[in-house]
Amino acid sequence: MSIITDVIQSTKAIIQGMGVTLSYIPKRKWTVQYPEEPVTVQPRYRGQHLLHVDENGKEKCVACFLCAAACPSECIYIIAKDDPRSPAERTGVDERFAEVYNIDYGRCIFCGYCVEACPKDAITHGYNFELSVYNRADLLKTKTDLLITTQLQSKNYRVAFSDEDVDSEYKEV
């Protein structure tokens, strides 16, 4: 094939390709302008963990160590404690509770095994995904960082409704 046909055909290819590109301009955009706009996450998204409390505000965790046993990356550290007081006097915790509950997010792989293991539904995956820190030691999150009552939530996400379709992430121009 001669050089002239090559040049003509290559030019044709570029024009055809530009045609495809231009045809996308009036179409709906897929790009999400994060962080100016929130990212939509699915209901089952596995983000930063949440330690839950029951309807009386009492921590659900009974420190059974099942999450620590299930964890493939061994990032959960628990110290269990017994509260000898009578149920009427106790506030905030159960008879047996986790005095220390640490998750090392430098090791956590967000696999969801701890959530699956928990027999009390005390730990679930939240939706927070902005976990970057300036100091590596800050990746170790303590009970205060994890409790649903005290965890700081980012404003940069939105959870999709469970029956919402994929195209909900499209936004109109």
Add this chain to the structure above:
Amino acid sequence: MSTNINLPPQLEVIDRPLDTQMTISMGPQHPSTHGVLRVELVLDGEMVVKATPDIGYLHTGMEKLFEYKKYQQGIVITDRMDYLNPLGNNLAYVMAAEKLLAIEIPERAQTIRVLFCELQRIASHLVWLGTHALDIGAMTVFFYCFREREKILNLIEAASGGRLTPSYFRIGGLMMDLPAGFESRVKQFLDGFPSALKDFQKLLTGNRIFQKRTQNVGRISGPDAIDWGLSGPCLRGSGVQLDIRRANPYTGYEKYDFEIPIEHDGDVWARYLVRLSEMKESQKIVTQALSRLRPGPVKADAPKVVLPDREAMKQHMDALIHHFLIVAEGFDVPAGEVYHPIEASKGELGVYIRSTGGPKPSRVHFRGPSFVNLSALPDLAQGAMIADIVAIIGSLDIVLGEIDR
């Protein structure tokens, strides 16, 4: 510069003194080697005399790690090997373990596995297509491919909660059933996908520049491809019709109606065409899998292996005991060894597990398709121009996470 370089037979015509040759290192930071691959190139002018891949920059000791984890914990490691095809890796591993345990998987779980594996195959091929075109110089395709992949990742996220590392398949079934309204979302994706494929074809297949960069580059004949142990699209691009989904069906692939696309040229262009047709076939399989979805259990009836239903676990003592035992101590897998191959997006992915009883495997080995396919690079690159090396590496579709493990 070394002085004892053996010229390949086809290059004997270039009978130049050795001091015109130069050894350069391509990678491990080169963006077109798809990860941390270093290729040691011996060049004569612009012609490649010898190419030696140098791997190991991403070695993480994953295979050894399996020996310290319970069987169910191993699933999350497989996600991180071929990170473009995590569900395929999940499937190979859990099916090997299920073979040892002799568990029967319910129909619905098998259909969902096929559905996700094919979606993941499309996603993996999309990343390949985008990056391959980007290497060669076509940037637009990259964005369109990643847009389509994003939709698949959203589907995977909706079902499993993870995007890149779903760990959705478990030994004995699935993590949990599909969310409500999932089928219609997959249908929605399938409706939009053919037009996206048409765009890719418009941008690349008819593009003279792309054709010139890929045709007659990195040729390998069918017998040679078999000798090198190539598998997957690389083998089928050389005219060998071998697909494990057809040759040795698993998870009920024998019930699906699909073609195995082959091309006979054995060059980069042929491998491109095979993968493009494969995406269409995968789409066909996903459509069939959707129509086969029937309500039913997604976990096998094996209380000592599979975690009990959450509601049952909270109400029944025996379920709670099983739950505690499986999570805390794992389950005993009978002694023996097993090899299970599947057709991953890159080729034959085989898992070998040796068990001596107990909750942890005694040895796990992976036959990674990327690793074996990369071994053919010296043969493919001999006599090629240096600019074609990125096209050849791209056409092999390697993932370094799987090569180094």
